[in-house]
Amino acid sequence: MEFEVKKTSGKARVGVLKLPHGVVRTPVFMPVGTNANVKLLTPRDLEEAGAEIVLSNTFHLMLKPGVEIIRLHGGLHKFMGWKKPILTDSGGFQVFSLPKLKIDDEGVTFKSPIDGSKVFLSPEISMEVQIALGSDICMAFDHCPPPDADYEVVKEATERTYRWALRSKEAFKTENQVLFGIVQGGVYPDLRKKSALQITSIGFDGYAIGGLSIGEERSLTLEMTEITVEYLPEDRPRYFMGGGSPELILELVDRGVDMFDSVFPTRIARHGTALTWKGRLNLKASYNKRSLDPVDEQCGCYTCKNFTRSYIHHLIDRGEVLGQILLSLHNVSFMISFMDEVRRSIEEGTFREFKGKMIDVYSSGGV
Numbered sequence: 001m002e003f004e005v006k007k008t009s010g011k012a013r014v015g016v017l018k019l020p021h022g023v024v025r026t027p028v029f030m031p032v033g034t035n036a037n038v039k040l041l042t043p044r045d046l047e048e049a050g051a052e053i054v055l056s057n058t059f060h061l062m063l064k065p066g067v068e069i070i071r072l073h074g075g076l077h078k079f080m081g082w083k084k085p086i087l088t089d090s091g092g093f094q095v096f097s098l099p100k101l102k103i104d105d106e107g108v109t110f111k112s113p114i115d116g117s118k119v120f121l122s123p124e125i126s127m128e129v130q131i132a133l134g135s136d137i138c139m140a141f142d143h144c145p146p147p148d149a150d151y152e153v154v155k156e157a158t159e160r161t162y163r164w165a166l167r168s169k170e171a172f173k174t175e176n177q178v179l180f181g182i183v184q185g186g187v188y189p190d191l192r193k194k195s196a197l198q199i200t201s202i203g204f205d206g207y208a209i210g211g212l213s214i215g216e217e218r219s220l221t222l223e224m225t226e227i228t229v230e231y232l233p234e235d236r237p238r239y240f241m242g243g244g245s246p247e248l249i250l251e252l253v254d255r256g257v258d259m260f261d262s263v264f265p266t267r268i269a270r271h272g273t274a275l276t277w278k279g280r281l282n283l284k285a286s287y288n289k290r291s292l293d294p295v296d297e298q299c300g301c302y303t304c305k306n307f308t309r310s311y312i313h314h315l316i317d318r319g320e321v322l323g324q325i326l327l328s329l330h331n332v333s334f335m336i337s338f339m340d341e342v343r344r345s346i347e348e349g350t351f352r353e354f355k356g357k358m359i360d361v362y363s364s365g366g367v
């Protein structure tokens with residue numbers, strides 16, 4: 001893997017990440033495809049929208065369809081028909097959202113949400129599955145503590161994350177795939193610093209900022225990101241897990257983060273909300289019933305080129321899935337174009353102006 005920082009503007013930076021299945025320009029937004037698909041979009045749609053990398057999830061795929069079926073296809077790229085890079089999360093975060101699981105230093109035992117059977121997940125098993133999936137970027141198996149966890153609980157999860165990161169790297173015997181470490185530490189500055197030093201001391205191809213965007217105050221999200229980034233090497237990609245909205249991404253890019261993933265754009269699309277250059281647009285609202293305008297006249301996507309707000313309003317009103325499909329396509333296209341503009345503004349030295357303008361637009365609500 002090669003990562004090169006091309007230009008900086010303050011802490012914001014433009015980079016190029018060369019991976020086995022292709023090149024990714026950073027800062028980058030990664031659409032989330034948990035069950036080996038980005039909901040309601042084909043790989044052709046994603047390619048047309050300009051997506052360069054998508055995210056999928058070890059936890060879900062090992063349960064269904066199971067790693068054997070994906071091995072049968074020669075890996076996840078073949079299974080889902082996506083030829084460009086894929087990042088797979090390690091299962092740490094997903095498993096901790098399940099009730100009644102048993103965790104010890106070996107790993108996590110939980111009841112499958114699919115059929116209730118007992119399943120065991122450890123750093124070694126997570127690495128084995130991700131190697132079989134063939135993802136370009138694999139994530140270390142981590143323990144993300146719950147948002148309301150107190151200092152002792154976060155400390156324990158952070159120490160365990162360090163031991164599991166060592167075991168993840170030890171078990172990561174593969175060519176042509178890279179492994180990112182994940183920094184925890186909750187909202188405690190001393191634990192954040194300690195975790196960043198521990199994880200970087202192991203040495204990974206890139207580093208993720210974990211344990212955030214799980215309901216904490218925005219100010220804490222930003223402060224913990226600043227502390228973590230301070231102890232991450234300049235020449236490695238930095239991935240903020242689970243963020244986020246356009247305005248959060250701008251704040252994080254401004255603090256030196258390169259990679260983002262979030263279900264936000266596709267999830268709000270399914271609920272009838274579009275992202276536009278003038279803010280959020282609610283296509284269910286009656287003021288769109290007669291509008292012959294495109295969702296966003298500045299957008300060149302298939303949805304904006306071919307349909308009016310009135311038509312999409314009608315589809316959503318009638319519960320036609322095409323409405324959700326067209327908005328999902330638009331929102332992913334918007335996020336890709338939004339990141340194009342983020343990179344361009346950093347290259348032109350106008351990132352702060354761009355950030356200020358877009359944060360005004362997005363904090364003043366919808367159009």
Ligand SMILES: CNc1nc2cc3c(=O)[nH]c(N)nc3c(CCN)c2[nH]1
Pocket residue numbers: 055089090091092093094139142143144182209210211212213214241242243261
């Ligand atoms: C939506 N907010 C959010 N916070 C996360 C933290 C972790 C985290 O701390 N660890 C891992 N492995 N994944 C996380 C994820 C999933 C990213 N697709 C997060 N998502």
